[in-house]
């Protein structure tokens with residue numbers, strides 16, 4: 001039997017049965033094998049030993065609804081509560097709703113070959129009941145791991161698969177649900193192992209299967225352990241570790257989501273809300289910030305954050321955000337936290353804002369509906385429930401911090417902490433306040449229970465986990481720019497930068513370059529879809545030897561990417577010119593440049609960004625005005641040719657502009673000039689029923705969130721035209 005365990009990851013039930021002398025020893029063996037990460041295939045469902053671990057009353061998801069099997073869509077069966085359940089706990093939320101909320105409910109069509117094969121395998125091997133249900137569960141797992149198609153390649157993606165089970169375990173769905181999913185997936189795996197053809201097609205599958213099963217066993221154990229935890233819910237927290245428990249528990253999930261966002265993978269609803277809730281919990285429970293700080297922090301304040309480097313020997317770096325709620329507050333983030341906030345700002349916030357009907361109000365933290373956060377305390381509470389963590393509030397966390405940490409600190413620390421907790425700061429003591437803030441979160445993170453700690457993990461370690469990785473990659477990326485033709489680092493070079501994350505950085509760099517090249521190829525065929533051989537030739541021409549996107553990828557992404565240009569949008573653009581309520585832009589103070597315009601949402605190539613706003617005057621009048629102003633202000637006069645080839649000028653010199661007295665300034669005139677890296681280009685635009693030309697800035701390429709906008713303002717040309725040389729240079733792109 002030990003041999004079996006060592007050599008096999010899949011054991012047939014019949015084989016075991018033949019070797020066992022009694023039912024009892026058979027079930028013992030099965031239990032033993034399964035807890036060692038083996039899979040007992042073709043096991044009749046009544047011997048399902050995991051079932052012993054179930055909370056019987058919760059096992060409502062067991063497939064019982066055979067009568068509905070043949071209906072087109074039996075989704076609703078998920079909603080059917082067990083009668084017993086209904087009578088005992090009417091408030092229990094339906095599993096379907098919970099799964100939907102958690103973003104785990106989407107599945108592939110059952111028509112695919114893979115799922116149909118699995119279905120008939122189940123029909124042959126197991127009793128007839130609940131097959132559709134089981135196929136659906138497996139289909140949801142496949143969808144979660146790879147939304148494109150149901151494929152056995154999901155077995156290779158162990159990290160993502162385990163995240164799926166963890167999420168079910170962490171969601172409000174019952175643990176029995178998680179168990180049912182795992183049991184279905186295990187059956188799927190035994191189906192795959194019974195199909196020689198699949199194993200032949202993908203020789204690495206066997207290795208992954210055995211890894212997969214080991215992992216799933218671990219997850220199963222941890223979820224069962226988690227089940228015992230429920231009795232802690234509602235307990236009062238007694239120490240800083242418990243107050244921040246949710247950060248510890250959500251830690252690896254959060255790290256995974258951050259990682260996924262930064263590698264430009266699509267985030268599910270649950271990933272996004274978790275990222276938001278995590279940051280709120282971090283500010284409230286660890287940084288001891290007031291909820292109002294979360295509500296009032298703005299994008300502007302975030303973009304105008306300053307960097308601070310302590311002069312002490314540890315030379316810690318921090319980002320400082322000044323927030324004005326009822327009083328002034330500052331939020332001090334270490335480098336890793338700043339990266340987390342940035343990830344939220346770039347990938348989550350824009351997705352939420354899109355759903356808001358009232359547009360972007362400029363708050364940094366927004367609800368999943370894109371609106372102002374109503375109640376951060378409730379968000380943190382929901383998050384704690386999601387992870388079965390201690391339900392500490394900010395007030396309690398603060399109280400416990402004062403009671404346990406402050407009283408134990410050195411007099412020096414106590415002085416510092418006092419500064420932080422007084423919370424109203426002024427410019428004169430800002431550096432001291434920053435030191436205090438950093439000391440507080442450090443003390444919070446590193447607090448150890450004096451003895452017999454119930455928790456093995458220090459919350460601080462999560463930073464190393466998620467972000468050692470991020471920091472290492474940033475370093476690699478700085479040293480080796482990801483470019484179409486740049487040469488990437490070798491694995492050895494990556495390992496030199498980070499021994500631990502070298503491989504990760506190496507792989508990620510290669511993926512990034514492939515993606516970059518993919519984008520370039522797609523951009524090359526912007527008008528018409530290329531044929532496979534055209535793409536192949538084009539790829540050959542580039543002379544890329546490694547990290548080359550496949551022809552299939554190019555064709556697939558071409559479809560997805562090329563949406564029709566939005567010609568019908570003219571009336572929207574026209575009304576934006578009128579209202580000047582351009583979305584996704586912020587004018588930010590920059591200590592070096594004065595002011596700049598930064599994006600707060602992503603833009604696609606060709607999108608209209610804003611207009612260069614001001615009254616239209618004749619070129620002659622423009623030149624006259626130019627004579628009367630200081631040299632450096634000349635840039636505010638914008639000369640161009642209208643459609644009748646007449647030179648004219650937009651005067652953005654005068655602020656506020658006569659038609660928008662209520663606005664201090666307009667975006668267009670605040671965009672800085674750059675000859676080297678312009679990401680906008682100007683176009684002359686006419687609207688229906690309006691003879692006046694407008695200058696509109698459009699995106700020259702896709703633009704990320706948090707990017708400064710630049711345009712080539714050809715001051716040189718305007719000056720020359722002023723002095724009469726080259727007066728007719730039409731320097732605007734068509």
Ligand SMILES: [Zn+2]
Pocket residue numbers: 613614657658659660
């Ligand atoms: Zn105006």
